[in-house]
Amino acid sequence: xxxxxxxxxxxxxxxxxxxxxxxxxxxxxxxxxAVERDHxxxxxxxxxxxxxxxxxxxxxxxxxDQGGDVFEASLWxxxxxxxxxxxxxxxxxxxxxxxxxxxxxxMERSRRYAGAERAYARVVAYxxxxxxxxxxxxxxxxxxxxxxxPPAVLPASADAELLWLDQRVEAWEAMAWELRKTSYEPLxxxxxxxxxxxxxxxxxxxxxxxxxxxxxxxxxxxxRSSKMHANHLIRLGDFYxxxxxxxxxxxxxxxxxxxxxxxxxxxxxxxxxxxLAGEQRRPGLSSEAHQKIEAxxxxxxxxxxxx
Amino acid sequence: xxxxxxxxxxxxxxxxxxxxxVGLLVLLLGGSPAAAQPMTPEALAALLxxxxxxSADERVHAAETLLYEDLRQRSRRFAGALLDVGWxxxxxxxxxxxLSSVGKLVKSxxxxxxxxxxQERALLVLASARSRGETNDRLDLLYADLLERERERRGDxxxxxxxxxxxxxHLHLARARAKRAHEIAPSEETTAxxxxxxxxxxxxxxxxxxxxxxxxxxxxxxxxxxxYDRALALDxxxxxxxxxxxxxxxxxxDARAGLDTFERLAEHDDQVGRTAHEWLDxxxxxxxxxxxxxxxxxxxxxxxxxxxxxxLAGSGLDLSRSGYKAWQQTITPTNLVITxxxxxxxxxxxxxxxxxxxxxxxxxxxxxxEHAEDARAWLAQLxxxxxxxxxxxxxxxxxxxxxxxxxxxxxxxxxxxAREVVLSxxxxxxxxxxxxxxEAPALRxxxxxxxxxxxxxxxxxxxRLLERVARALEQRDxxxxxxxxxxxIDEIRRLASALDGGTRVRAEPWWPAGMSLRASLASTAxxxxxxxxxxxxFERGQEGMSMHxxxxxxxxxCPDATVCVAAVxxxxxxxxxxxxxxxxxxxxxxxxxxxxxxxxxGQDGPGASLVLPIASWLHVQRWVPLEARVxxxxxxxxxxxxxxx
Numbered sequence: 001x002x003x004x005x006x007x008x009x010x011x012x013x014x015x016x017x018x019x020x021x022x023x024x025x026x027x028x029x030x031x032x033x034a035v036e037r038d039h040x041x042x043x044x045x046x047x048x049x050x051x052x053x054x055x056x057x058x059x060x061x062x063x064x065d066q067g068g069d070v071f072e073a074s075l076w077x078x079x080x081x082x083x084x085x086x087x088x089x090x091x092x093x094x095x096x097x098x099x100x101x102x103x104x105x106x107m108e109r110s111r112r113y114a115g116a117e118r119a120y121a122r123v124v125a126y127x128x129x130x131x132x133x134x135x136x137x138x139x140x141x142x143x144x145x146x147x148x149x150p151p152a153v154l155p156a157s158a159d160a161e162l163l164w165l166d167q168r169v170e171a172w173e174a175m176a177w178e179l180r181k182t183s184y185e186p187l188x189x190x191x192x193x194x195x196x197x198x199x200x201x202x203x204x205x206x207x208x209x210x211x212x213x214x215x216x217x218x219x220x221x222x223x224r225s226s227k228m229h230a231n232h233l234i235r236l237g238d239f240y241x242x243x244x245x246x247x248x249x250x251x252x253x254x255x256x257x258x259x260x261x262x263x264x265x266x267x268x269x270x271x272x273x274x275x276l277a278g279e280q281r282r283p284g285l286s287s288e289a290h291q292k293i294e295a296x297x298x299x300x301x302x303x304x305x306x307x
Numbered sequence: 308x309x310x311x312x313x314x315x316x317x318x319x320x321x322x323x324x325x326x327x328x329v330g331l332l333v334l335l336l337g338g339s340p341a342a343a344q345p346m347t348p349e350a351l352a353a354l355l356x357x358x359x360x361x362s363a364d365e366r367v368h369a370a371e372t373l374l375y376e377d378l379r380q381r382s383r384r385f386a387g388a389l390l391d392v393g394w395x396x397x398x399x400x401x402x403x404x405x406l407s408s409v410g411k412l413v414k415s416x417x418x419x420x421x422x423x424x425x426q427e428r429a430l431l432v433l434a435s436a437r438s439r440g441e442t443n444d445r446l447d448l449l450y451a452d453l454l455e456r457e458r459e460r461r462g463d464x465x466x467x468x469x470x471x472x473x474x475x476x477h478l479h480l481a482r483a484r485a486k487r488a489h490e491i492a493p494s495e496e497t498t499a500x501x502x503x504x505x506x507x508x509x510x511x512x513x514x515x516x517x518x519x520x521x522x523x524x525x526x527x528x529x530x531x532x533x534x535y536d537r538a539l540a541l542d543x544x545x546x547x548x549x550x551x552x553x554x555x556x557x558x559x560x561d562a563r564a565g566l567d568t569f570e571r572l573a574e575h576d577d578q579v580g581r582t583a584h585e586w587l588d589x590x591x592x593x594x595x596x597x598x599x600x601x602x603x604x605x606x607x608x609x610x611x612x613x614x615x616x617x618x619l620a621g622s623g624l625d626l627s628r629s630g631y632k633a634w635q636q637t638i639t640p641t642n643l644v645i646t647x648x649x650x651x652x653x654x655x656x657x658x659x660x661x662x663x664x665x666x667x668x669x670x671x672x673x674x675x676x677e678h679a680e681d682a683r684a685w686l687a688q689l690x691x692x693x694x695x696x697x698x699x700x701x702x703x704x705x706x707x708x709x710x711x712x713x714x715x716x717x718x719x720x721x722x723x724x725a726r727e728v729v730l731s732x733x734x735x736x737x738x739x740x741x742x743x744x745x746e747a748p749a750l751r752x753x754x755x756x757x758x759x760x761x762x763x764x765x766x767x768x769x770x771r772l773l774e775r776v777a778r779a780l781e782q783r784d785x786x787x788x789x790x791x792x793x794x795x796i797d798e799i800r801r802l803a804s805a806l807d808g809g810t811r812v813r814a815e816p817w818w819p820a821g822m823s824l825r826a827s828l829a830s831t832a833x834x835x836x837x838x839x840x841x842x843x844x845f846e847r848g849q850e851g852m853s854m855h856x857x858x859x860x861x862x863x864x865c866p867d868a869t870v871c872v873a874a875v876x877x878x879x880x881x882x883x884x885x886x887x888x889x890x891x892x893x894x895x896x897x898x899x900x901x902x903x904x905x906x907x908x909g910q911d912g913p914g915a916s917l918v919l920p921i922a923s924w925l926h927v928q929r930w931v932p933l934e935a936r937v938x939x940x941x942x943x944x945x946x947x948x949x950x951x952x
Contacts, residue, residue: 040519049551081518098523102527128528130531133531224705271712273707297714301714
C-alpha cells in the first residue's frame with residue numbers, strides 16, 4: 001500500500017465531519033391505476049345479477065355452505081370500490097350511479113331495508129336510466145323498512161309484547177301475499193318466518209312451555225317449504241324435551257308420583273321431531289339432530305336410574 | 308516488519324495525529340474556562356434556591372453556555388472515536404474491532420453536526436425572557452439565529468418525511484407535510500415538491516376514473532335492469548365482460564349457452580374462472596351437473612349397498628368413525644358369504660328420489676340435451692315415485708308420528724299373560740279378566756288413562772291378578788317369555804304401584820300377528836335382526852347364523868315393548884342348528900321337571916350334557932339356587948355344581 005500523504009489523511013479524518021445533506025429524492029412514479037380485474041364492477045354486478053333471482057326463503061344463500069353470502073360479499077366489494085372512487089371528492093358520474101344501484105340491490109337481499117331505501121333515493125336523485133327502477137324498488141323498501149322498525153314505545157307488558165309480535169307477523173304475511181310471484185316474495189316470507197320464531201320465544205317466556213310447543217308446531221306447519229324447516233323441527237324437539245324435563249322435575253320436587261304417560265309422551269314426541277329433522281338433506285342439521293337424540297337418550301336413561 | 312504492516316502503522320499514526328489536532332483546536336477555540344469549571348456544592352445550592360428571575364444577559368450567557376457545552380461534548384466524543392480508530396489501526400487489532408470503532412466514529416461525526424437538542428433548550432431559555440419582555444439586542448440576535456436554524460431544520464425534516472410519504476403512495480400525508488414544510492421554511496425544494504404532488508394527485512384521479520371502464524357502465528346498467536338483450540348487444544371486452552354476457556344468456560332463458568360460456572371461462576384460474584367454476588358446480592344453477600352428480604352418487608351407493616347394506620351405502624365413503632364402523636361390520640364372513648349374495652339376488656337399491664328428481668329437472672331444462680337419453684332411461688327404470696305419505700303430515704296438518712328411536716319409557720310396559728296361566732289354578736283370574744280373555748291365546752294387561760271402558764278391571768281384581776302372576780313366576784309355576792324373570796316381575800310391580808296410585812288397569816284379549824317363515828329368514832339374513840316366529844327363532848351374528856325350533860313352548864313371539872308370561876311345560880325342548888364359518892353344530896335339548904338334557908354334534912365330535920336342578924327339587928331354590936351339571940364329550944366326562952349365576 002503506498003503511503004498516504006498528510007492531506008489525504010486529513011481528508012479522511014474530516015470526511016465524517018461533512019454535513020449529511022438530504023439529497024433530493026428522484027420524482028416518484030405516478031401510482032399505477034389500481035384497476036383490479038379480479039373484482040371489477042362488471043364481475044361484481046354479474047355475480048349479483050346471477051343470484052338476485054334466488055329463492056332465499058327455500059334455499060340457503062349462495063355460498064352459505066362455505067360460510068359466505070354472495071350478497072354480503074358483493075356489498076363489501078361495492079363499498080370498497082365506491083370509497084376508492086370518492087375519497088378525493090370526485091363528483092358522481094354514471095359509473096357511481098351503477099355502483100349505488102348495485103349496492104341497493106345487495107342491501108335489499110341482505111335485509112338491510114333502510115340502507116337500500118336510501119341508496120335507491122340517491123340513484124333517483126341523480127337521474128339516469130336506473131331512476132325509474134330505483135323509484136319503484138325504493139317504494140317497496142320503504143314499506144319493508146317500516147315493517148322492520150322496532151316499536152316506537154317498548155311494550156310494557158307481556159300481553160303488549162305478544163300483541164305487537166302478532167301484528168308484526170300478520171303484516172309480513174300480508175306483504176308476502178301481496179308480493180307473491182315477485183322477486184320480493186322470498187324476502188317477505190323470510191321476515192314473516194323470523195318474526196314467527198321471535199313470537200315462539202316470547203310465548204315461551206311469558207306463557208310457558210305448552211304455548212311455545214303449540215306455536216312451534218304451527219311454525220313447522222306453516223313454513224314447511226322453508227330452508228329452516230329442520231331448524232324448526234329441532235326447536236320443537238327441544239321444547240318437548242324440556243317439557244319432559246319439567247315433568248320429571250315436578251315429580252322430584254312435589255314428591256308425588258311421576259305422570260309416566262305424560263312424560264313418555266313428551267319424550268316420544270321429542271324423539272320424533274329430532275328424527276324428522278335428521279331425515280332432511282342438510283348434513284350439519286342432520287348431525288345435530290342425531291346428536292340430540294343420543295343426548296336425550298342418555299339423559300332419559302339417567303332419570304330412569306335415579307327414580 | 309513487512310511493508311503492509313508498516314503502512315498500516317503509519318496510517319494509524321496519522322489518524323492519531325489528526326485526533327490530537329482536533330482536540331487541541333477544540334480546546335483552543337473553546338469558551339470560557341470558567342464555564343468548564345465544576346460548581347461547588349454551595350454555589351449549586353444557591354443556584355437552586357435562587358428565586359429572582361434571570362436578566363436578559365444572564366439568559367444569553369446561560370444559552371451560550373448550553374450551546375458551548377453541547378458542542379464540546381460532541382467534539383470530545385468525536386475526538387475520542389478518532390483516537391480509538393487510529394489506535395486500533397496502528398496496532399493491527401482485529402478487523403472486527405476496527406470496524407466497530409469506525410462505526411462509532413461515524414456516529415460521533417453525525418452527532419458532531421447535530422446540535423438540535425442544545426439549540427432547543429437554548430431557545431426555551433431565551434423564549435421565556437422574551438415572553439416577559441425582558442430582552443436586549445444580544446438576546447434578540449441569538450434568539451433569531453436559533454429560531455432560524457430551528458425552522459430550517461424542521462422544514463428539512465418535514466420535507467424529508469413528505470418525500471417518504473410520496474414514495475409510499477400516501478398522497479394526502481405527503482401533501483400535508485409538504486404544506487407544513489413550506490409554511491415553516493419556504494424554499495425551492497418545498498415549492499417543487501408541492502408541484503409534483505399536485506401532478507401525482509391528478510394522475511391518481513385519472514387512474515381511479517379509469518377503474519371503471521366506459522363499457523362497464525352500459526353493461527352494468529343493462530344487467531341491473533334485466534335488459535339482457537341489450538347487455539348481449541354491447542361490445543363487452545375482457546373476461547369479466549364475457550362472464551357478464553354469459554349470465555345474460557343464462558338468465559334470458561338460454562341456460563345451455565350460458566353454461567357453455569362459463570365452461571370456456573372456467574379454464575383459466577383467475578377470479579372470473581373461479582366464479583364460472585362455482586356456477587358450473589352448483590346443482591341449483593346447472594341441471595346437467597346435478598343430474599351427473601345424482602347418477603354418480605346413485606352408482607356409488609348402490610355398489611356399497613350391495614356389499615354392506617344401507618349402513619355402508621350411507622357411511623361407506625365417510626372418513627369418520629361411523630364410516631370405519633360400517634366397513635368393520637361389512638368385512639365379516641357372514642356378510643360376505645351370505646348377505647351380499649342375497650342383496651345382489653334381491654337387487655338391493657338405495658333411495659331413488661334424488662336421482663328421479665335430478666333426471667326430471669334435467670329434462671325440464673334440456674329435453675334434447677347431452678344426457679337426455681340417460682335421464683329418460685333412468686326415469687323408465689326407476690318408475691314413478693311411490694305414493695307414500697310424508698311422515699308427520701296429514702293433509703297439510705303437521706302431527707308428529709311415533710318415534711322410531713328405541714328407548715324404554717317410564718310407563719310400565721304391558722304384560723302379556725298366556726291363556727293357560729290366566730286360567731291356571733295358581734293364578735285363578737277373576738270374572739272380569741276371564742271375560743276379557745274370551746277365546747284369545749293371551750291376555751294383555753296395561754295401564755289405562757282416559758274415559759271408562761268395559762275393559763277396565765276392578766282395582767281389587769287387577770291387584771290380585773298381578774300379585775298371583777308375579778308369585779307364579781317366582782315359584783316357577785309360570786315362565787317368562789322374551790325377557791328375564793326379574794324384568795317381568797319388575798314390570799308387574801310397576802303396574803301394581805300405578806294401580807295403588809289410582810291408575811286403572813285395562814285387560815285386552817291378544818292375538819298374535821302372522822309372519823311368513825321366508826320373510827323372517829330373509830329379514831334375519833339381510834338385516835341381522837333376530838326374528839322370532841313363534842317356536843322358530845333366527846339370529847345372525849358376525850360369524851354365523853343360528854336357528855332354533857322349540858317345542859312344547861309358546862306358539863307366539865313376545866311383541867315389542869311388552870313383557871310376556873307363558874305357561875310352564877312339563878316337557879319342552881329345542882332343536883337347533885348353528886352355522887359359522889369355522890364351525891357348525893346341530894343338536895337338541897329337552898327338559899322335564901326342571902331337569903334338562905342336551906345332545907349335540909359338531910366339528911369337534913358328539914357331546915351331551917345333563918342339568919339337574921337340585922335346589923328346585925328340594926324347594927330351597929329361593930335361598931340356594933344350585934344345579935348339578937354333567938357333561939360328556941370326546942374329551943371326557945366332567946361334573947360341576949352351578950350356582951345359577
